[in-house]
Amino acid sequence: MLYRENGQFKTSYRKDQQVFPILQDRIAIALVLLVAFVLVPLTAQEYLVRAILIPFLILSLAALGLNILVGYCGQISLGTGAFMAVGAYAAYNFHVRIEGLPLLVSLLAGGLCATAVGVVFGIPSLRIKGLYLAVATLAAQFFVDWAFLRIRWFTHDSPSGSVSVSNLQVFGLPIETPTQKYLFCLAVVVVFAVLAKNLVRGAIGREWMAIRDMDVAASVIGIQPMYAKLTAFAVSSFIVGVAGALWGFVHLGSWEPAAFSIDRSFQLLFMVIIGGLGSIMGSFFGAAFIVVLPIVLDNMPYWFGVPIDTALAAHLTFMIFGALIIFFLIVEPHGLARLWSIGKEKLRIWPFPH
Secondary structure, eight states, X not given: OEEEETTEEEEOOOHHHHHHHHHHHHHHHHHHHHIIIIIHHXXXXXXXXXXXXXXXXXXXXXXXXXXXXXXXTOOOOSOXXXXXXXXXXXXXXXXXXSTTOOHHHHHHHHHHHHHHHHHHHHGGGGTOOTHHHHHHHHHHHHHHHHHHHHOTTTTTSOXXXXXXXXXXXXXXXXXXXXXXXXXHHHHHHHHHHHHHHHHHHSHHHHHHHHHHHOHHHHHHTTOOHHHXXXXXXXXXXXXXXXXXXXXXXXXXXXXXXXXXXXXXXXXXXXXXXXXXXXXXXXXXXXXXXHHHHHHHHHHHHHHTTOOOOHHHHXXXXXXXXXXXXXXXXXXXXXXXXXXXXXXXXXXXXXXXOO
């Protein structure tokens, strides 16, 4: 609606124009959850659930935790795999050393231990930032790998660092089949996504974004950089630690420190960058891109009947994968979440050009 005020024309929007897109988003999210909780368990094949959906959900949760630190607070971290390992091994120790401890309590306890480690390695962020902070967090990766390989107490006296869990139950219900594992991971991811969304919308989220945009100006207006940065490290490490525990307990069942190597840290960082920094939805888009695309590229020659050597196919997969990452970063630096947002806006005004 166009109106005149102080000699200038201004535009106002009716309340229903502002509320309608929000209702559309909520309806779309409700439909997605309905499909995920009801339709997928009834129709999805075991391979799809075990090899794609469960890794996608757990890595989405880990990318969500990293996005809070990198995307919302602007603190670069290359030690995400280490925090996942801390969460997995801490949850394992709670699970095997305390008889009868519920699985959820073990997972949350592993997240709390990852929080403590994350805060310790986040202390350097009070004095350094950028590439120097990335190197400082990278030290966590090497330290954790060494600790879980050399200190046998962490692995319950396992000389190789390999541990395993079995007979998982939640509220007396077994978690054995791929569908049961999928539903459990989905429920945990939904809960943490809702909590993260409310956090970034609240006062603490605004403090994180102020530190990300300009920490000096944020401190001038009364925001404490120490509190904001350490809380970002704490929340991020807690979510990543729970994701690491899920990765070990639910997806792998048996694992060793190599399951949380530095490659995992880079993989999660690529998810956040490709999906979209500072976007909850971007964490899911990035995880889907990283998990699904290599599988599609590996199977594409067989789908089209192209005879190709296995080694050559693997190398071509890495080359195409890297090229697509560079392409997306050039075309849309804000990630897939931004492309999704632009697409939604165009659909809302379609077929009108304005």
